Amino acid sequence: MADNSSILYLFDRPAEPVYVPKGEQRVAFEIPANYLPDRYRSVATEVLTRYNDDTKMKVQVKSISIPDLSVPMQLGRREAFSLFIPLHRKLAARLIDIFINLRTYEDFLSVAVYSRDRLNPNLFIYALSVAILHRPDTKNLPIPPLSEIFPDKFMDGSVFSRAKEEANVVPAGARVPIEIPLDYTASDLDEEHRVAYFREDIGINLHHWHWHLVFPFDGPRSIVDKDRRGELFYYMHQQMMARYNAERLSNGMNRVRRFINWREPIPEGYFPKLDSQVASRTWPARPTGSVLKDINRQADQVNFDIQDLERFRDRIYEAIHTGAIINARGERVPLTEKDGVDMLGNLIESSILSLNPNLYGDLHNMGHVAISFCHDPDNRYLESFGIMGDPATAMRDPIFYAFHAFINDVFVEHKNTLSPYTNQQLDYPGIEIKGIEVQTPSQPTNVLSTFWSKSDVDLSRGLDFTPRGPILARFTHLNHARFNYNIVVNNRSNSTKRGTVRIYLGPKRDERGLPFTLENQRGLMMEMEKFKVTLKPGENRIVRSSSQSSVTIPFERTFRNLEEQNRPSAGPALEQFNLCGCGWPEHMLVPKGNKGGFPMELFVMVSDIEGDEIVQSEVGGCNDAASFCGVRDRKYPDARPMGYPFDRRSRDGVNTLAQFLSGNMAVTDVNIRFTDQVLPRTRSESTGNSLSFS
Numbered sequence: 001m002a003d004n005s006s007i008l009y010l011f012d013r014p015a016e017p018v019y020v021p022k023g024e025q026r027v028a029f030e031i032p033a034n035y036l037p038d039r040y041r042s043v044a045t046e047v048l049t050r051y052n053d054d055t056k057m058k059v060q061v062k063s064i065s066i067p068d069l070s071v072p073m074q075l076g077r078r079e080a081f082s083l084f085i086p087l088h089r090k091l092a093a094r095l096i097d098i099f100i101n102l103r104t105y106e107d108f109l110s111v112a113v114y115s116r117d118r119l120n121p122n123l124f125i126y127a128l129s130v131a132i133l134h135r136p137d138t139k140n141l142p143i144p145p146l147s148e149i150f151p152d153k154f155m156d157g158s159v160f161s162r163a164k165e166e167a168n169v170v171p172a173g174a175r176v177p178i179e180i181p182l183d184y185t186a187s188d189l190d191e192e193h194r195v196a197y198f199r200e201d202i203g204i205n206l207h208h209w210h211w212h213l214v215f216p217f218d219g220p221r222s223i224v225d226k227d228r229r230g231e232l233f234y235y236m237h238q239q240m241m242a243r244y245n246a247e248r249l250s251n252g253m254n255r256v257r258r259f260i261n262w263r264e265p266i267p268e269g270y271f272p273k274l275d276s277q278v279a280s281r282t283w284p285a286r287p288t289g290s291v292l293k294d295i296n297r298q299a300d301q302v303n304f305d306i307q308d309l310e311r312f313r314d315r316i317y318e319a320i321h322t323g324a325i326i327n328a329r330g331e332r333v334p335l336t337e338k339d340g341v342d343m344l345g346n347l348i349e350s351s352i353l354s355l356n357p358n359l360y361g362d363l364h365n366m367g368h369v370a371i372s373f374c375h376d377p378d379n380r381y382l383e384s385f386g387i388m389g390d391p392a393t394a395m396r397d398p399i400f401y402a403f404h405a406f407i408n409d410v411f412v413e414h415k416n417t418l419s420p421y422t423n424q425q426l427d428y429p430g431i432e433i434k435g436i437e438v439q440t441p442s443q444p445t446n447v448l449s450t451f452w453s454k455s456d457v458d459l460s461r462g463l464d465f466t467p468r469g470p471i472l473a474r475f476t477h478l479n480h481a482r483f484n485y486n487i488v489v490n491n492r493s494n495s496t497k498r499g500t501v502r503i504y505l506g507p508k509r510d511e512r513g514l515p516f517t518l519e520n521q522r523g524l525m526m527e528m529e530k531f532k533v534t535l536k537p538g539e540n541r542i543v544r545s546s547s548q549s550s551v552t553i554p555f556e557r558t559f560r561n562l563e564e565q566n567r568p569s570a571g572p573a574l575e576q577f578n579l580c581g582c583g584w585p586e587h588m589l590v591p592k593g594n595k596g597g598f599p600m601e602l603f604v605m606v607s608d609i610e611g612d613e614i615v616q617s618e619v620g621g622c623n624d625a626a627s628f629c630g631v632r633d634r635k636y637p638d639a640r641p642m643g644y645p646f647d648r649r650s651r652d653g654v655n656t657l658a659q660f661l662s663g664n665m666a667v668t669d670v671n672i673r674f675t676d677q678v679l680p681r682t683r684s685e686s687t688g689n690s691l692s693f694s
Helices: 004-011 044-049 086-100 105-116 121-134 158-169 191-199 202-214 229-250 306-322 340-349 363-372 398-415 518-524 571-581
Strands: 027-030 057-060 178-180 295-297 302-304 324-326 332-334 431-439 447-458 472-480 484-491 497-507 526-535 538-545 598-608 665-678
Touching (some): 004 027, 004 105, 086 121, 105 121, 121 202, 158 178, 191 229, 191 398, 191 472, 229 340, 306 324, 340 363, 340 398, 363 398, 431 598, 484 497, 484 598, 526 538
Parallel strands (some): 447 665
Antiparallel strands (some): 324 332, 447 472, 497 526, 497 598, 598 665
16 A cells, blocks of 8 residues: 555554554554564564464555654553643644654654554544644545544443454344443433433534644644634634533523632532543543542642632733733733634633733633542542543533633623624625525424434444454434525625625523523524625525535534545545534534424524635635634635624614614524434435444
């Protein structure tokens, strides 16, 4: 094999030695004897020839001078890896830097092969993924979903003993999927469990993981410093919060409470039921009433007080209220209307783009660390971090949303210092929306349909030391029938106009059944779609499918398998394909709603292209989820602030969504009806809504 896809076999069974054949094609890496770890060198000949009869294809790995790996090797192979712990972050950034700066693909492959059996598997897979995404000679490659590489991060630990039993006893062609119950982490005695289907959804957690691959906060500046990166950190998380609150309201729950007093007990407990296959440990639980403590863990080189987090918070609020950040040289940098939220995003996270990490600290990441260690803050029980310490698992925990409700409020504090949008900034003279409706097959107009679906995930890539062949886990998840937006726009001018159609969906009533004020509703508006449109004079009828959403990625990209032929074969489309692994899963586009119909308001706006357009080369290939993930190697494809027109407080005298509307906007009532059944794809009339690649 001479093409660059051979490096992807390093994702296969990450704890098995590199010389063991990989994948269904049984690909073997032919490595120099000195690439073997020390414990195998005395039997090098036997080790390197043992699997010859089981090999179909071979990849020749050339011997080169290996860069110094002493920094990333500080983390043991069986230790847990957290992207939020400063030491681990430094180790990963160093390994990414090594991978990115290797001159040729052959050198990259060689160093990656050498590193694989010497480094912590979680650290290695993270750095390898980031490097593949950003190297010009590998960015065309599709990173396999993390649910295949480390399935233990996504499902009940009891699955894996059953999976290994199935693999060892049953031939590959006769294996049946292992059913994962929807309610395996708690019972209905726990109110928070009503929305566990959202928090524990594989696609949602994969999105969060993949977003952090595309937007790493540490590493070479060339890959961290992406256009409007800090603003995307704000907006992507704000939209996740809006969607979570819609699910809570659908289930008769209050909106998420903010975790703002870090010295009070945390009312939500969480017992993840996850076992780490690599670190050979059980992910620790957090009982109800846990309290954050000062962290002093010498083994992880983490030592900080809760008071430090409070100081970081207060200094950031001071910067917002004084309208400027103090940079590392002591200069005032104004938080401008255009760039202020971007600077704040990098400050709060904090990425290496932070203007003054010594003064403003590491609020977001160390908040994750404090919560993830609250069960063992001084390491007296030798327990590792909880699921808040890993981007691939953090969204499973209710405290993630309570903490991010606080983080979002910091950004809102800044947004509230900005002037409301004027009529001139909102209106598009001559453009008028005459009608909007949503049409779902076999449903009345303006009714969206949700239900349960069952889909299979192949565990075989992540099950080390088991017989080959597919091993499937079947999980139940929320889904919806695809639908169309039908929009009628009147262009009253005598010339063709261009604009951007912006579609949002927001809950109509609060927990008490009362209509939302606009001030409370605008933070709950979920972006559903954004696309460019050309309007001829007179009436224009626009039909847009929900499957084309600018925030979602198709199922086959969320849950794809490297062995499947479901990706572009060459050219710009192939280069764009992997970026599209970042995005909200299509099956979670629509909130659950309820059986009687959950009332929501659908908002549609056509904004003036002159305020929207970014002049740059045409986007090649797929750029699905551009609203959350941008577009590879290009500027964010919308000049407006993210969340426009709902990202700022409304002008005086505007208290409701109806009062907010100008001629180029319209709103209609929509109902979401939930069917509490698992529906076959033929009945759902959503034949594309399948996650299965069995």
